[in-house]
Structure formats: C-alpha cells, structure tokens
Amino acid sequence: GSPSADTGPVDTDFHWRYKGPRNIPRPKTSVVVNALENGDGKKYAFVSVISNEKYVDGAIVLALSLYNTSYLLQEKYCELVLLAPSDLHKDSQRRLRHAGYHHIKSMPSLAHYLPGSMWKDTFDKLYLWSLYDYSVIAYYDADMLALEDPDSVFNFPLPxxxxxxxxxxxxxxxxxxxxxxxxxxxxxxEGLLEHFKEGVRTKLFYGYNARDGEVARSYFGPRFVRLSNYYSTYRNASESLAKIKVFHFRGFFKPWYDMKHPPHFKPSQATGAVEFGQAYRMWWEYYEQFHVAHFQA
Known part of the structure; x- marks a missing residue:
C-alpha cells in the first residue's frame, strides 16, 4: 500500500525560532517560480526516506539545510516530506517536526522481500512514486546537506x-x-512495485548487494533526464565546496555517528571516516544550534 496519513501535528515554525534561515532572494530566472506565481497549480515537495532510527539525525539536518537555502520552502511554494516507519520513536517524530517536516508519512517496509541484502531498507524508496498529492518531488538521501539553491533542480523538466x-x-x-x-x-x-516483486521471484534482484538502484534502472532503462552532479556531490576534506548545491556524505561513516561507539568496521574502509572538513563542520553547526533550541522549547 501507499504511505499512510501523518502521525501527528506539525510544528512548522520551530525552525524559524532556532536561528532563522537566511533570507533567500527571489531567483531572477526560475521556470518553477515564474510558473507558480502565475498560478500553474502544481505542487512541489522535497522528500527524504528513512527506514530506522539510525538516520533520524541525518534527516533533521537535511531539513534545516534545505530551509536555509530554499526560496521555495521559505515562501511556502514547496513542502518538506519524510517517509518513515510507523514505529519511529515519539521523540524522534517530535524532533523531525521541529526541524520543519510538514508531513511524516509511515509506510510498510519492503525490506522483508530481500532480508539478506545489506541494502534492503533502500527498497522503501519505491514509495516515492505513491506521493500523489504532489506534481513533482525532489528526493534527497538523508545523509545530504544543502549548500545553495536546491530549488533549481525543478528546472529540469521530466517529459x-x-x-x-x-x-x-x-x-x-x-x-x-x-x-x-x-x-x-x-x-x-504499481508497475514499479510489481516489477520489484517479480524480480525477487525470478531472482533478478537477489543477494547481499541487491538495492533500489537495480530496481529503478531495470524499470526505467534509458528513460531518465540527466541532472547536474552538483545536486549530489562528495568532496574530500581538503577540496573546495564551490558550486556544490547539495553535499552527499557517501559511505558507511556519517557525521552523526557517535565516535565512542563507532560502527563495526575499520575507519580506513569508510569514505569520510577521517574527513572532518568544511561540510562536516557545517553539519554539526546545524545540529548543535537546532538541539540547543529544541531542548529549551
């Protein structure tokens, strides 16, 4: 089935109180903004997906950074949506709403179809196509950080x-x-979901490395519009972040992992494990400022 209704009331103004986002001026050239101001009736959303508590902190900072850099969000032309499991802890839900998510929708996990896959939780991304309330959505993994102008991704039209x-x-x-x-x-x-289930039955998708990308690529084939790499870019700590619109903390190590209880792998095997550069520091600045305000609220 599709994601269910929201799990509770939203505190849409908290993110303004914790620091207040930068005042983003109206883009001089924006197909989407021009269309919205002319009343085209379309509804846009930034969306992320988490399948467990481990990525709550990432989703919080993603939301804060999007609000801080998005004209569409600040002017309420766009909504922020999170797909999450129904058993997410109530405190996690509260923090996510304080971070600015307009809607937190629960979904039945698809991970049980391939329990042996290391990436089994990624199959829940298939629910993105079921968000029928929106004309177009931009999806970002929860381990990403918006640096500037995430809105312009909507200027790449899909046929x-x-x-x-x-x-x-x-x-x-x-x-x-x-x-x-x-x-x-x-x-x-429905076609994508059936393609996934049939692929599991026929072992088109199987094994330790089975993941959502295999499902999407085999279903859509060449039917994709190529976006700029600047909407999902990784840089080493010593490299410049210039021109990057959204930074992606790829690899097993994430900024919010507790260094006193690190994951069970050697840091040398994890992209980003020893790369405490500008993006890492920006991530923690968002996180710390937000939680100081959250626990004072």
Whole structure:
C-alpha cells in the first residue's frame, strides 16, 4: 500500500525560532517560480526516506539545510516530506517536526522481500512514486546537506511520469538513486512495485548487494533526464565546496555517528571516516544550534 496519513501535528515554525534561515532572494530566472506565481497549480515537495532510527539525525539536518537555502520552502511554494516507519520513536517524530517536516508519512517496509541484502531498507524508496498529492518531488538521501539553491533542480523538466530525473551517464545506461526528481503516479508506482516483486521471484534482484538502484534502472532503462552532479556531490576534506548545491556524505561513516561507539568496521574502509572538513563542520553547526533550541522549547 501507499504511505499512510501523518502521525501527528506539525510544528512548522520551530525552525524559524532556532536561528532563522537566511533570507533567500527571489531567483531572477526560475521556470518553477515564474510558473507558480502565475498560478500553474502544481505542487512541489522535497522528500527524504528513512527506514530506522539510525538516520533520524541525518534527516533533521537535511531539513534545516534545505530551509536555509530554499526560496521555495521559505515562501511556502514547496513542502518538506519524510517517509518513515510507523514505529519511529515519539521523540524522534517530535524532533523531525521541529526541524520543519510538514508531513511524516509511515509506510510498510519492503525490506522483508530481500532480508539478506545489506541494502534492503533502500527498497522503501519505491514509495516515492505513491506521493500523489504532489506534481513533482525532489528526493534527497538523508545523509545530504544543502549548500545553495536546491530549488533549481525543478528546472529540469521530466517529459512525463514514465521518466525519472537522476545523476547518470551520458550514454543513458546508468543513473544513481541517491538524488532524484519524480512525478508521482499511480500507474508508475504499481508497475514499479510489481516489477520489484517479480524480480525477487525470478531472482533478478537477489543477494547481499541487491538495492533500489537495480530496481529503478531495470524499470526505467534509458528513460531518465540527466541532472547536474552538483545536486549530489562528495568532496574530500581538503577540496573546495564551490558550486556544490547539495553535499552527499557517501559511505558507511556519517557525521552523526557517535565516535565512542563507532560502527563495526575499520575507519580506513569508510569514505569520510577521517574527513572532518568544511561540510562536516557545517553539519554539526546545524545540529548543535537546532538541539540547543529544541531542548529549551
């Protein structure tokens, strides 16, 4: 089924109180803003997906950074949505709402179809196509940090709901699923879900490394609009963040992992484990400022 209704009331103004986002001026050239101001009737959303408590902190900072850099969010032209499990802790839900999520929708996990996969939780991204309330959504993994102008990703039009916007190769043979633009659509969602289930039955998708990207690539094939890499870019600590719109903390190590209780792998094996650069410091600045205000509220 589709994600269920919200789990509680939203505190949409808390993020303004913790520090207040930068005042983003109206973009001089924006297809989306021009269309919205002319009353095109479309509804946009930034969306992320988490499948357990481990990524709550990432989703919080993603929301804060999007509000701090998005004209569409600040002017209420766009909403912020999170897909999450129904058993998410109440305190986690409260913090997420304080961070600015307009809607937190629960979903039945698809992980049980391939319990042996290390990436089994990523299959829940298929529910993105079921967010029928929105004309277009921009999806960002929860381990990302908006640096500037995430709105312009909506300026890459998709021909119709059978296409996906993604970072990919010029020969149309490969695209990534950590950042996508999507037209939610019932027919596409049901077709994608059936493709996934049939792929599990026929072992098209199987094993330790089975993941959502395999499902999306085999379903959409060359039907994707290539987005700029600046909407999902990783840099080493010594490299400049210039031109990057959204930074992606790729790899097993995430900024919010407790260094007193690190994951069970050698730091040398994890991208980012020893890279405490500018993006890492920015992430913690958001996190600390927010939680000082959260616990004083």
């Amino acid at each position: 119709n709901a059978t296409f996906i916007g993604a970072l990919g190769s010029g020969n149309k043979k490969y695209f990534q699923t950590g950042m996508m633009t999507i037209i939610p659509n019932k027919e596409t969602f």
